[in-house]
Amino acid sequence: MxxxxxxxxxxxxxxxxxxxxxxxxxxxxxxxxxxxxxxxxxxxxxxxxxxxxxxxxxxxxxxxxxxxxxxxxxxxxxxxxxxxxxxxxxxxxxxxxxxxxxxxxxxxxxxxxxxxxxxxxxxxxxxxxxxxxxxxxxxxxxxxxxxxYPERKVEVVPYNEKWAEYFNEEKERLKLVLGPEIVAVHHIGSTSISNMAAKPIIDILIEVKTIEAVSQYDTQMKAIGYTPKGENGIAGRRYFQKGGNKRTHHVHVYEKGNPAIERHLLFRDYLRAHPKIAEEYAVLKKRLAAQHPDCINQYIQGKDGWIKTAEKNAKRWKEGRNNADGSVVCYNSENDENGGLTL
Known part of the structure; x- marks a missing residue:
């Protein structure tokens, strides 16, 4: 014992x-x-x-x-x-x-x-x-x-209605640290999409005035539990993780106007507007998590092709062309209550 x-x-x-x-x-x-x-x-x-x-x-x-x-x-x-x-x-x-x-x-x-x-x-x-x-x-x-260096465990769980609440709570903490630099704070990733199964990690995208200014806040970010990772392989980004290998939050920081901001928000809004496609993505994630419970890299690689195709379809959807499901819509990023759609 x-x-x-x-x-x-x-x-x-x-x-x-x-x-x-x-x-x-x-x-x-x-x-x-x-x-x-x-x-x-x-x-x-x-x-x-x-x-x-x-x-x-x-x-x-x-x-x-x-x-x-x-x-x-x-x-x-x-x-x-x-x-x-x-x-x-x-x-x-x-x-x-x-x-x-x-x-x-x-x-x-x-x-x-x-x-x-x-x-x-x-x-x-x-x-x-x-x-x-x-x-x-x-x-x-x-x-x-x-x-x-233990491998992160891959866990995909059913949608949790508290994820939106967790985002809002963390948003307020982050504003206390990065407030002078913040332009906008967005909930992105699978936990931002209603009824979608996901890894229980809150992904947060922060738009800032100047990306070079973010590094001066590393000490304060550490004080609220984050590990600063610098660009972490993506130029123009500042990335922070919370929770170590039992990850709870990711923070992605970009300077206002960086194309990555629109890409993340468009992918989120596309899945919010298309529940059937979101469910297809959830099924894929569950299958990959079951196949690779001890290898996060293989899990990520397994999603790569699907995500790239979905991003292409999201761009077509934004432009008002035929979507993967055959419907035609016009995108309006300000119409958040309707998932970014003007029907």
Whole structure:
């Protein structure tokens, strides 16, 4: 059984020491280095730690411990120890997976272990960690740094009427930060289309006066939970993510007049005006999510062809030509109550 530990309590801190002391003694013998700092730790050191601790208990006895620190969406594993009585029973792997599962928003997980600690190196490699670098920590001691970049989970859920409310709430927060630069704020993406199944991420498009001025607000954006990503592959854009790998919001910022603004709004209004086409898109997304639940890139690639075709049809629709469903309409972007249509 794995549970979070109240390490600030003395009795729990003593339990942790009782596990890690013999574990680190064994590691010291294995790597031929007896200067492991944790060997000198006392219960009071554990109690004073800012790490988050979890433990594996068998019949009530603590036999495995893992601890970590988290800064935004970067997680660092500080210790992973198993009492010698629990060696080679899958306890270390279970503790590691517990931390990964409990931190679904983590974009990067880092851990450091002695290069000669072959059981630990093997454990991290099997869990998908990649060696990033080797550090010389002391004479005769080399440390291996491992990184894991968890894939975002692909989840498409039924339409939620609160998505519009979530957009409005976030719009007000963003106005407090970017207010002096804002020209307009739009709800875009699938969560902006009534009755459409979607990934539960609120996409927000902000038009600003000058795109170069946006970067000066990065610190304030971080303060309300966003990660600034710069252009992130699209020239003329500033992009922000919220929620790490458990994404909740995307903010796309463009300077007023950028063609991408019209493209996003037109795609949204086209689907709002054509429920049958919107449903076709929803069916595609559900199928792709089922096929690629652990690979967001394949999910995105699977939609690419459909989106390009829909964008071409949306342009024809705007120009008043025959649509994919055979109807002819005239586009009016100011007529929001009717999905941008003058019938």
């Amino acid at each position: 794995i549970e979070y530990l109240q390490h600030t309590e003395e009795i729990t801190a003593r339990e942790i020491i009782a596990v890690q002391q013999p574990a680190y003694i064994k590691e010291a013998e294995l790597i031929g280095f007896d200067g492991i700092p944790a060997l000198q730790e006392k219960p009071k050191d554990i109690q004073a730690s800012h790490e988050q601790f979890a433990g594996y208990r068998k019949e009530g006895k603590l036999i495995g411990v893992i601890s970590y620190e988290k800064n935004m969406h970067h997680l660092t594993i500080c210790r992973l120890v198993v009492h010698p009585d629990g060696f080679r029973k899958g306890i270390g792997r279970a503790l590691l997976q517990f931390v990964i599962d409990q931190n679904e928003d983590a974009e990067k997980i880092e851990v450091v272990t002695a290069e000669e600690n072959t059981p630990a190196v093997s454990l991290y490699a099997k869990a998908g960690f990649q060696k990033a670098e080797t550090i010389k920590a002391a004479e005769g001691l080399l440390l291996s740094v491992f990184h894991l």
